[in-house]
Amino acid sequence: MTIALQAQPPRDAARARRFHWVAHSMRLLPIVPALLFLLLFFIVPVGEILQGGLFSADGTFGLAQFERIARTPVYAKVLWITFSISFLTAAISVLLGYPVAYLLSRLSPRSRERWLLWIMLPFWTSYLVKTYAWMLLLSKTGVLSTVALALGLVSRTNGTIPSLTGVLIGMVHAMLPLAVMTMLPVMRGIDDRLAQAAETLGAERGTSFFTVFLPLSSPGVAAAGLLVFISSLGFFIVPALLGSPKETMIAQLVISSVLELFDMRFAGALSTVLLVCSIVIFLVYDRLVGLSSLTGEVRDKRRGSRAHGVKLALLIAAGRLTAPLVKRRMTGAAPAERGFGPLRLYTFAVLAVLVAPVLSVIPYAFTRSDFIAFPPKLFSFKWFGTFLQSPVWQSALIRSFEVGLGTAVLSLALGLGATLALTRMSQRASKPLFALLVAPLIVPRIVIAVGLLYLFARFGLTGTNAGLVIGHTVLAIPYVVVTLAAGFRQFDWRLDDAARVMGASPVRRIATIVLPLLMASVTAAFLFAFIVSFDDLTIAIFVSGGINTTLPKQMWDDIQLAVTPTLAAVSTTLVVLIALVVFISSRLRRTTR
Structure with a gap:
């Protein structure tokens, strides 16, 4: 009996350590999808760039490309x-x-x-x-x-x-x-x-x-x-x-x-x-x-x-x-x-x-002239009609909205889980993970775009909405994480602990406590992710493909040919959209306070 009693504490200690490890792993689980996403669509494409530059035009391994740059x-x-x-x-x-x-x-x-x-x-x-x-x-x-x-x-x-x-x-x-x-x-x-x-x-x-x-x-x-x-x-x-x-x-x-x-x-x-x-x-x-x-x-x-x-x-x-x-x-x-x-x-x-x-830019959108001149001859809505009735501009506008909404939903889902996990970690563990999550904000976009082109070309994602959503989500995750992190810093976690003591499941606590109290930050993160996608040109140039493109890419194609009043109408529409997003975000922050 004495031996059994003496052997019991080590088993209890081992059980406690396993329970602590499982509990710690469960806290890390929400950040795993975001890390896997960035691994596949950020780290791997950057690695593709390093690998691609080491091959010459005929596929021979070497430093010929860099020698060409140096010479x-x-x-x-x-x-x-x-x-x-x-x-x-x-x-x-x-x-x-x-x-x-x-x-x-x-x-x-x-x-x-x-x-x-x-x-x-x-x-x-x-x-x-x-x-x-x-x-x-x-x-x-x-x-x-x-x-x-x-x-x-x-x-x-x-x-x-x-x-x-x-x-x-x-x-x-x-x-x-x-x-x-x-x-x-x-x-x-x-x-x-x-x-x-x-x-x-x-x-x-x-x-x-x-x-x-x-x-x-x-x-x-x-x-x-x-x-x-x-x-x-x-x-x-x-x-x-x-x-x-x-x-x-x-x-x-x-x-x-x-x-x-x-x-x-x-x-x-x-x-x-x-x-x-x-x-x-x-x-x-x-x-x-x-x-x-x-x-x-x-x-x-x-x-x-x-x-x-x-x-x-x-x-x-x-x-x-x-x-x-x-x-x-x-x-x-x-x-x-x-x-x-x-x-x-x-x-x-x-x-x-x-x-x-x-x-x-706004007055030029209402000019009666067929060309840009100062001062503009006001007042006409025909350039907005040209913009909204053109099949090319319509297609670009619709695709930008579709990709923007898809990007906002995906980046918010990944960013919310990642930020939720970061708030439960120690500062020593959260810093490197936070650095990885915001790394796409620091790496030049052109590098990410070329890397995604390498990757998507092999999987047939070039020219698809899915490819655009993935590329824009890589760019949007840092904005979502930073916006949500500011909201989580003001969140009273004692409310979540009280619900957990009352028996509420993690999903129920997030749905009934965390999200309602952080709705302003969540909405702001959603809007910022949408704007990042809606405004992006770099990824769109390499990934959109074909005639059916996004609104910024269509503007880029047109602006290199001529500076027209139609572009002024498109620009005015974008300015109004941005103003609405900024106003809504500001109202949400004020309501939260």
Whole structure:
């Protein structure tokens, strides 16, 4: 009996360990479909690119494709141009967006939400619509040239496009909202009382900003610069429509290799170069800043070092130089009332520049003329009729809605399960999984598109709605996970625990407690996924196939032939759609609060 009693505890301990392992596995189960999906349609296609670039045109294994790139000076020049334009876009976007993010972070939640509405509108507006707007504004017969000529500011004008200036204007306009939205969460987490404490100890306002706020906000600045730079590497719409051959970027060469030269292996080699460069950038970024800064965490290994001391001395000197420019001090005033007059004026000007080009397209949709001219001859709805009655445009519109809805449903199902599992994991386990889920947001889209083309060509998914839904879901999952994660952080899990104690099954708890309380976040994630799909052109170029294409692809085909009022009608329709999505999302967030 004694031996039996002594042997019992180990069996109980083993049973407890097995029960704990099963319970832990059940918590991980919801994330498995999303991980398998990304493994099959994200990691494998990227691997396909690496493999495809290692074969020559005749199927021989080797480095012939990369030797071709290295031997041809034009490819090195294009790569240099790509990095130069991407770096300038990131630098200008961060510099222009920092004051905007700073102001928004200091405002009350209600005021900040009103400003964010105007940032979200150009943020979610199609790249094609924004580029089309700049074509109307910057061309030789565009609005700016015509107004300048009429006012006598210039005697003659050649327009701003095609040129490097036009490319930078278009790319900064597209990326500036992303920079602001990336820096804002980090700035909101900085405690106001730290700057007040520095001023109480005698620091000038400029000194307290440069020595307290700026260092604490540097992770957001670094993260914004990284995301804008990586996103810009895969750009092709803006340089193709606003630039000259001197501003050709590597994504344009990839598209040309596939659609014009039908050389998929060389396109794979070019995509591999772009992917490897992105990885090198990430490694350097991690070495200098730390990838943890993408989540707003600060890692300063050089604290106390000589470099850190020099940096601090420069910041203090900058604060002292700017102190005479600051007349008002922050002594007891509310955050929204601390002398932000000039900053509000600057932010208003930036938002006006962001929104005005998008809205400038609308009058051209109602012109009576058969061509684009400024000022437009109003008022007619015939171009909306041309758009809605054309079989080609009808087919593209219907297909975009079908693929968009399919993408939203699939990405929401995968993202909801993944986010639900992440919230139940330890921070150590959730970080790498979260990084994998948002990885498609960081890898250039052109790389994902070429990889999916490799994969879909073998399985007959090219030219099908299923292929488009899969490709768009890869792009949409990061947005869904990030949106739902913000909602789950505010969720009171004690309600779920109470239902579990009462005997409710996991499915019933999700249906009756989790989803109703998180309906605002779920709806917002659904809408964002739909917009990501509805707006995508990169995947559509490679996967849609045939005459029956999507709305952005049809716009891309038409805009390269001529700038017509029909395109203005299509762009206006898209702007109205985006405005509705932003408005609904804002109302849902307000209702939740």
